[in-house]
Amino acid sequence: xxxCREATELLSRSLDQPLPWRRRLALRLxxxxxxxxxxxxxxWRLLRAACAAYPGPERxxxxxxxxxxxxxxxxx
Amino acid sequence: xxxxxxxxIVSHREVLLRYARVHLRDAAAAEDAVQDxxxxxxxxxxxxxxxxxxxxxxxxxxxxxLVDRMRRAGTEVTQTDAGLDLTADPDESGLLxxxxxxxxxxxxxxxxxxxxxxxxxxxxxxxxxxxxxGALPPRAARVFVMRELVGLGPEEVCQECAISxxxxxxxxxxxxxxxxxxxxxxxxxxxxxxxAT
Numbered sequence: 001x002x003x004c005r006e007a008t009e010l011l012s013r014s015l016d017q018p019l020p021w022r023r024r025l026a027l028r029l030x031x032x033x034x035x036x037x038x039x040x041x042x043x044w045r046l047l048r049a050a051c052a053a054y055p056g057p058e059r060x061x062x063x064x065x066x067x068x069x070x071x072x073x074x075x076x
Numbered sequence: 077x078x079x080x081x082x083x084x085i086v087s088h089r090e091v092l093l094r095y096a097r098v099h100l101r102d103a104a105a106a107e108d109a110v111q112d113x114x115x116x117x118x119x120x121x122x123x124x125x126x127x128x129x130x131x132x133x134x135x136x137x138x139x140x141x142l143v144d145r146m147r148r149a150g151t152e153v154t155q156t157d158a159g160l161d162l163t164a165d166p167d168e169s170g171l172l173x174x175x176x177x178x179x180x181x182x183x184x185x186x187x188x189x190x191x192x193x194x195x196x197x198x199x200x201x202x203x204x205x206x207x208x209x210g211a212l213p214p215r216a217a218r219v220f221v222m223r224e225l226v227g228l229g230p231e232e233v234c235q236e237c238a239i240s241x242x243x244x245x246x247x248x249x250x251x252x253x254x255x256x257x258x259x260x261x262x263x264x265x266x267x268x269x270x271x272a273t
Contacts, residue, residue, distance in 0.1 A: 003180025005172065012249040016223070016230045036185035043256040046192045050205060051224035053196050056097060 002030055007037045015044060080130050085117050088131050092138050094226045099142050109145055113138040132232055171250055175257070186256060189264040201263055208258035212251055219244065220251040 002010075007030040010023055019027065031038050092113060096106035116137050117124075124133055177183050195201040209217060209225075215237070222233045234244050 003176070004182050004185075005176040005180035008253065009245070009249050012252050013245055015252075016245075016248065036182045039186040039188055040256065042192075043186055043189060043260070044252055046189065047252065047255055047259070048224060050196060050201075054205070054225060055202065056103070 001033070002026055004030075004034060004037055007031070007034065008040055011037065011041055011044065015048065079121050080124055082118065084130060085114060085121065085134065088134050089114075091131060091227050092134060095135060095138060095222075095228075096142060098221055098226060100145070105145065109138060109141045112141045116141070129232075131228075132235065135228075135232075135236070171253065175253060187260060187265055189260065192264070195263065204259060204262040208255050208262060211258060212254055216247050216251040216254070219247045220255075223248065 007027060010019060010027045011031075013019060014024070014027065018024070031041060089110060092110045093106055096109045097103065100106045100109065113134060117134055120137075124130065128136075175183055189195075209220065212220060219233055219237050219239065222228050222236055223230065228236060230241070230244060233239075234241055239247070
């Protein structure tokens with residue numbers, strides 16, 4: 001069986017392009033057996049979702065107008 | 077290749093804006109740079125040759141606008157755009173040795189993150205997110221941002237960052253490993269110690 005290190009390489013690659021079927025199958029087998037790599041997959045999918053949802057550096061702070069965001073201070 | 081019509085050019089606005097924001101960090105300036113790009117593209121569209129995608133062509137124009145703008149503002153251009161440092165990032169070789177043992181198994185495996193969707197609603201998460209992306213080695217940060225935040229395709233990223241495809245796979249693999257580790261440490265389980273479970 002492939003190592004976790006190799007599995008994460010394939011997993012990362014599969015986020016960018018479809019894998020050839022042999023590699024896809026080998027990766028799926030590894031993921032079936034390895035809960036750590038499954039956790040990694042879930043995290044990487046969340047990472048992608050986070051990137052897509054990223055509100056940008058000038059996002060408004062909850063309930064405050066956006067001009068406050070550049071000079072944010074902790075409340076009292 | 078047909079000359080692109082206005083709608084086709086303007087349909088790339090969102091990606092161009094994201095690209096500009098990465099470089100300018102100022103929404104209004106980014107908006108201006110994209111407007112300048114559209115004007116230039118509309119004037120020059122007859123010169124679009126179709127040997128790159130329309131988006132790549134537009135990004136090429138935008139990049140020149142950004143360099144002009146940063147030069148005018150006296151901002152250091154080398155670090156951000158024109159001269160990407162292609163020397164190997166320090167600490168890269170140590171990463172895999174730290175995360176995986178000799179046999180390639182996780183040395184310190186990922187944990188299950190509690191309620192990750194809720195994190196996306198919280199400002200603290202986004203601060204951790206920005207800190208983690210900012211903590212990537214410079215070249216990795218640039219490649220990752222181009223792919224995941226700007227939304228370029230892998231081939232476009234390779235072109236933009238002047239790297240080979242195999243470089244791209246290595247950089248993205250390590251960047252993703254670093255980011256999941258960093259987010260876990262900074263946000264998802266900041267006060268748990270490793271090996272406690």
